[in-house]
Amino acid sequence: GENVEQHPSTLSVQEGDSAVIKCTYSDSASNYFPWYKQELGKRPQLIIDIRSNVGEKKDQRIAVTLNKTAKHFSLHITETQPEDSAVYFCAASITGNQFYFGTGTSLTVIP
């Protein structure tokens, strides 16, 4: 089955700096890659997703890039703010059947 690895497990950045979280996947058939943000004690919420027919997608301060050849995808957050502090999860899926999640990255933005 699919195996998703996520790095780093923890990340601290100064407010205003950029944060990058990377994930790799093993199954080349995976074609949908969502990213979720989970604040302490709350449910995961989708922040951005990308499908395998595009290489990059951007939404304001958040962007995701996908390299199908290397089987990795990354989340980029620019101009980080304290409210960006949370655990971020990547996931990979084959047409929405099973979803395989990374182990999460705990991001702390230091004011």
Add this chain to the structure above:
Amino acid sequence: GAGVSQSPSNKVTEKGKDVELRCDPISGHTALYWYRQSLGQGLEFLIYFQGNSAPDKSGLPSDRFSAERTGGSVSTLTIQRTQQEDSAVYLCASSLDRKETQYFGPGTRLLVL
């Protein structure tokens, strides 16, 4: 509109007892997913439904776990003869179609003593 809801929000049970967890998806969402999240860990996929059918049950940890969905809406996850290692947050998510965005419920926090 109403989001995904789950009940109970918290459940404490004794080892060996059966528990039933409920998920009410967003109205009209055909796909429904169950996940397990242990403390400080990622999300472990358990099972998904497309309508009332569960095409792949291989994510269920053991035969003590079962799930069903009726009327293409409410789903229940049943854990029989609970063990302490079953303690976790059980999250449900639904999506309009399995290719669309998943929306998560608040989860059920299960503690097996």
